[in-house]
Structures are given as C-alpha cells and as structure tokens.
Amino acid sequence: xxxxxxxxxxxxxxxxxxxxxxxxxxxxxxxxxxxxxxxxxxxxxxxxxxxxxxxxxxxxxxxxxxxxxxxxxxxxxxxxxxxxxxxxxxxxxxxxxxxxxxxxxxxxxxxxxxxxxxxxxxxxxxxxxxxxxxxxxxxxxxxxxxxxxxxxxxxxxxxxxxxxxxxxxxxxxxxxxxxxxxxxxxxxxxxxxxxxxxxxxxxxxxxxxxxxxxxxxxxxxxxxxxxxxxxxxxxxxxxxxxx
Amino acid sequence: xxxxxxxxxxxxxxxxxxxxxxxxxxxxxxxxxxxxxxxxxxxxxxxxxxxxxxxxxxxxxxxxxxxxxxxxxxxxxxxxxxxxxxxxxxxxxxxxxxxxxxxxxxxxxxxxxxxxxxxxxxxxxxxxxxxxxxxxxxxxxxxxxxxxxxxxxxxxxxxxxxxxxxxxxxxxxxxxxxxxxxxxxxxxxxxxxxxxxxxxxxxxxxxxxxxxxxxxxxxxxxxxxxxxxxxxxxxxxxxxxxxxxxxxxxxxxxxxxxxxxxxxxxxxxxxxxxxxxxxxxxxxxxxxxxxxxxxxxxxxxxxxxxxxxxxxxxxxxxxxxxxxxxxxxxxxxxxxxxxxxxx
Numbered sequence: 001x002x003x004x005x006x007x008x009x010x011x012x013x014x015x016x017x018x019x020x021x022x023x024x025x026x027x028x029x030x031x032x033x034x035x036x037x038x039x040x041x042x043x044x045x046x047x048x049x050x051x052x053x054x055x056x057x058x059x060x061x062x063x064x065x066x067x068x069x070x071x072x073x074x075x076x077x078x079x080x081x082x083x084x085x086x087x088x089x090x091x092x093x094x095x096x097x098x099x100x101x102x103x104x105x106x107x108x109x110x111x112x113x114x115x116x117x118x119x120x121x122x123x124x125x126x127x128x129x130x131x132x133x134x135x136x137x138x139x140x141x142x143x144x145x146x147x148x149x150x151x152x153x154x155x156x157x158x159x160x161x162x163x164x165x166x167x168x169x170x171x172x173x174x175x176x177x178x179x180x181x182x183x184x185x186x187x188x189x190x191x192x193x194x195x196x197x198x199x200x201x202x203x204x205x206x207x208x209x210x211x212x213x214x215x216x217x218x219x220x221x222x223x224x225x226x227x228x229x230x231x232x233x234x235x236x237x238x239x240x241x242x243x
Numbered sequence: 244x245x246x247x248x249x250x251x252x253x254x255x256x257x258x259x260x261x262x263x264x265x266x267x268x269x270x271x272x273x274x275x276x277x278x279x280x281x282x283x284x285x286x287x288x289x290x291x292x293x294x295x296x297x298x299x300x301x302x303x304x305x306x307x308x309x310x311x312x313x314x315x316x317x318x319x320x321x322x323x324x325x326x327x328x329x330x331x332x333x334x335x336x337x338x339x340x341x342x343x344x345x346x347x348x349x350x351x352x353x354x355x356x357x358x359x360x361x362x363x364x365x366x367x368x369x370x371x372x373x374x375x376x377x378x379x380x381x382x383x384x385x386x387x388x389x390x391x392x393x394x395x396x397x398x399x400x401x402x403x404x405x406x407x408x409x410x411x412x413x414x415x416x417x418x419x420x421x422x423x424x425x426x427x428x429x430x431x432x433x434x435x436x437x438x439x440x441x442x443x444x445x446x447x448x449x450x451x452x453x454x455x456x457x458x459x460x461x462x463x464x465x466x467x468x469x470x471x472x473x474x475x476x477x478x479x480x481x482x483x484x485x486x487x488x489x490x491x492x493x494x495x496x497x498x499x500x501x502x503x504x505x506x507x508x509x510x511x512x513x514x515x516x517x518x519x520x521x522x523x524x525x526x527x528x529x530x531x532x533x534x535x536x537x538x539x540x541x542x543x544x545x546x547x548x549x550x551x552x553x554x555x556x557x558x559x560x561x562x563x564x565x566x567x568x569x570x571x572x573x574x575x576x577x578x579x580x581x582x583x584x585x586x
Binding site: 118128130135 | 374375414419491
C-alpha cells in the first residue's frame with residue numbers, strides 16, 4: 001500500500017490569487033479565395049495550374065505565448081496542439097491564460113527540440129496521434145497528403161511530411177502577431193483570435209515556390225523540409241480579434 | 244545441465260515472494276543492480292525510481308505478450324529470445340503473418356548505456372524505441388492508437404497500470420515507460436571475461452589469453468571496452484543492400500555505415516551482420532581476414548591495416564567465448580513471467 005499511495009500525483013499548482021480566462025484561436029484555413037478543408041473531395045487549384053485534393057492537412061502549433069501590456073510574456077505550460085484542417089472549424093483553446101490585457105501572440109510551428117529528445121510524451125505529443133517518425137526519431141510537424149492531377153505517376157498521390165529538430169535542419173518556425181488592439185482575458189469573457197491559414201502559400205506565391213508534381217514524396221528532415229517550413233511560416237496571418 | 248537447473252530453482256522462491264511482497268523484495272532483483280565500476284555513464288534512467296519494480300514487472304510481462312501485435316501472434320520476445328541474449332537465430336525475423344523484417348534482430352542488453360538504438364542509430368531514446376517494431380507493418384503491424392485500445396480493453400493491464408498511475412486509462416506513454424523500465428535493466432556485465440578482469444577467475448586456456456591480446460590490438464578501437472562497442476557508425480567492408488546510417492543523416496558518406504555492435508554475448512547472437520547473412524563467427528572472421536588484400540572505397544580507416552593470421556583467428560574465437568553472460572540468458576527475472584495470468 002505504501003508504494004501505491006506514493007504513485008498518485010498531487011496538484012500543487014492551484015494558485016487561488018490569480019483568476020484565469022479562456023482565449024480561443026480560431027484556425028480558419030483558406031486556399032486562395034476558397035475556404036479550405038482536407039475533405040478528400042474538393043479540388044483546389046494553385047496559381048501554377050496544379051489541381052490538388054487533400055486527404056490530410058494537420059500540423060503542430062506549440063509554445064504559445066501572450067504578451068501583456070506591461071511587456072512581459074506569459075507562456076502557456078505544456079503548450080502543444082495539433083490543428084487538423086480535415087475537421088470543420090478547428091480551434092486551439094488556451095483555457096489557462098491569466099486575467100489581463102494582451103497585445104501580441106507568439107507561437108511555433110512544429111515541436112521544440114527538447115520534446116523531440118525527451119522520450120515518451122502524452123497528450124498532443126502522444127505517438128498514437130501518428131505524427132512521429134518511429135525509425136528516425138522525431139515529430140512530424142505537418143502532414144500534407146492528397147493527390148495532384150499533374151503528377152505523372154498513376155496513383156497521383158503526394159505525401160509531404162515536414163519535420164526536423166536538430167539545429168542544422170530545424171523546421172521549427174516562430175511567429176509573432178500584434179493584435180492591433182488589446183485582447184482581454186478574463187473569467188467572464190471568451191475572447192477569440194481569428195487566424196487565417198493560407199494553405200496555398202505552402203506551395204505557391206511564397207518564399208520557395210514548389211511544384212507539387214516535382215516533390216511527390218517528402219518523409220524526412222533536410223533541405224526540402226526547410227524550404228517547406230519557410231513557406232509554412234508564410235501561411236499564417238492574424239485577421240482580427242474579438243473580446 | 245545440472246548446474247543450470249539448480250541455478251534456476253534457487254531463484255524461484257525469491258521470484259514468487261517478490262511478486263506478492265513487493266516492499267520486501269530483496270536486492271538481487273535487476274532494478275537494484277548498480278552500474279559496475281568502469282562502465283560508462285548511463286544514457287537512460289527510469290524516471291520513477293521508487294516505482295521501478297512495478298513498472299519493470301509490467302514491462303516484462305508486456306515484452307513477452309503478443310497482445311502488442313495486430314493479430315496477437317508476435318511479442319517482443321518472438322524476435323528477441325532470452326537464451327540468445329535477446330537476439331534471433333533467423334537471418335531475418337518473422338513478424339505478423341509470416342512477414343520478414345528488413346534487418347537481423349539485434350541482441351538486447353546494456354541498452355541504458357547506448358546513445359542510440361537500431362543498427363542505423365535512428366532512434367535516440369529508449370522509451371520511444373519500441374514504437375518502431377510495434378508500428379512497423381513487417382513486425383508487429385499495429386498502430387499505437389490500436390495498441391492503446393487493446394490494452395485498455397484488457398482488464399489485467401488496465402488495473403495494474405491504474406494502480407501505478409492513478410489514471411483510469413492506459414496511455415502510449417504508460418506502455419512505453421513499462422517497456423523501458425524492463426529493457427533498461429537487461430544488463431550484461433557478468434561474463435567470464437568480467438570475472439577474469441576483476442580477478443575472480445582466470446583464463447581457461449592460453450589461447451583465450453592470447454586472443455584477448457589480439458583483440459586489444461586489432462579489434463578494440465571499434466569494439467572498445469567495457470561495452471565492446473564505441474557506438475560509432477562504421478563501414479566494415481561487408482556490403483549489404485541497406486543505406487544504413489545514411490537513412491538517418493542523408494549524407495552519402497554514411498551509406499553502408501552501421502553502428503558497431505557490442506561483442507558481448509557474440510557467441511549467442513548468430514547469424515551476423517545487418518542482414519544476418521553470415522552464419523557463424525568463422526565467416527565473420529574470414530571476412531575480416533579478406534580485407535587485407537582488398538581496396539574498398541569508404542572502408543572505415545580503423546580497418547585499413549587489418550590483417551589476421553589463422554592462428555589469431557583461432558585465438559580470437561576462444562577469447563570471444565568468454566564474453567557470454569549466463570546471468571543474462573538464465574536470469575529468472577528476465578524470463579517470461581510464469582505466475583498465474585489474471586484476467
């Protein structure tokens with residue numbers, strides 16, 4: 001009995017002096033002027049003429065921070081989230097933001113190197129989410145999969161898995177956005193941050209334009225993953241907030 | 244094998260006692276073993292030392308349980324057999340539905356001293372290591388999400404894990420921690436060679452002693468003491484159709500390079516090489532003898548001046564027999580748990 005009782009964790013971090021509020025990040029995916037969902041059916045056409053269907057489009061957003069009016073940053077603890085653009089209206093809920101007024105938000109695309117090398121993880125980082133390279137350890141930061149009519153191969157499918165945590169091939173990208181007005185986190189309100197994610201910019205009208213038909217398979221960190229990571233950082237735009 | 248059966252029976256009462264009376268378990272359980280002096284720093288420590296015994300016993304049960312494969316036919320132990328130092332005697336092991344794996348099953352021991360796992364070193368943490376064989380379609384063929392479902396519908400595991408974690412459900416991490424708790428304690432540093440080194444035993448014959456001298460000069464720059472590997476990646480001149488380390492680094496110079504395997508328990512882990520294509524140590528040593536006359540591109544520089552006489556080969560083989568550790572292969576704490584299975 002002694003051993004078993006020692007196993008239970010005790011929550012010791014309840015701080016009753018500070019109240020908390022919830023902030024919702026609404027992740028609105030778009031493809032040029034179309035609303036986007038990886039639904040395996042809808043055809044999306046890139047400016048280069050390539051027509052794509054997506055069976056999967058999901059990625060990690062991590063280490064979310066909010067900048068308070070006094071200039072200090074609050075970092076969400078255990079801040080790892082999978083955004084699945086195969087689902088309708090995906091959101092990230094920051095349920096534990098201290099009450100206060102904030103001017104900026106900062107987050108990473110991908111998973112920091114520490115969690116890539118720290119053994120078995122839980123929650124969004126659980127290997128059962130199928131976002132982990134088992135034979136070459138590391139998280140898959142994004143899975144973009146589907147078919148492209150212009151691919152020469154008969155099955156027309158593309159698979160782009162981007163990741164890489166080692167310094168020389170780090171695909172982690174940090175992004176900071178100013179709200180333009182104060183965001184008020186509080187127990188009796190539900191402010192939201194509306195992000196536009198312009199999926200087309202992963203491939204075209206972006207830092208490193210890429211023809212999908214020329215990069216059919218990507219399964220590992222390296223040069224191509226770095227290019228796509230630069231493009232991905234270009235996808236995110238803060239549109240507006242609600243208080 | 245009278246000695247062997249005596250040894251096993253001597254442990255049995257302790258084993259049963261330990262299972263029921265955990266708090267009183269005695270110091271001969273592997274979790275209580277200290278790192279012998281001269282061994283390298285540990286790369287892995289189980290994160291909950293106070294609970295290690297319980298996680299170990301759960302991990303040990305899971306290691307031998309085919310529940311971790313898609314059709315419940317293959318366990319970790321199917322390809323990592325205790326009497327072969329947790330290796331397999333097939334060149335390529337069979338996974339579910341008789342599918343053949345891509346590489347020869349490596350032996351498992353001293354894993355907590357290794358900075359990387361798998362022959363190409365692609366896996367960098369002991370806890371995440373089992374994800375590869377579990378989810379590989381040629382091995383256990385099941386997704387981590389499916390394993391979760393199976394374990395959570397298994398009353399025995401659910402209650403045992405719940406006792407440890409205080410949670411209602413088993414997570415991937417729980418499974419991986421249990422396997423790491425067990426595998427991190429598969430220690431092998433009790434061979435005849437170790438006893439000779441510490442003065443508890445002497446060489447059985449002059450050939451063994453001379454073989455150690457040959458080893459020190461011609462083998463130990465890669466198979467360095469005390470683990471008999473320096474964990475580097477090297478091309479030993481033996482071509483296999485496998486990119487090796489380059490699969491991890493994508494560097495052309497790493498093609499055909501593989502992690503230097505430990506020579507501990509080498510007499511038990513045949514067949515040899517990444518593809519298991521060399522059936523015995525004679526074939527391996529013949530390969531190394533053959534390097535003397537060849538110009539091989541990218542051959543590891545440490546092998547460039549390799550030459551072995553037939554006499555030296557004989558002595559090396561004698562020496563290598565001293566690296567077999569029966570405290571690994573006959574340790575009842577490492578064997579399939581035989582206490583009654585509770586549903």
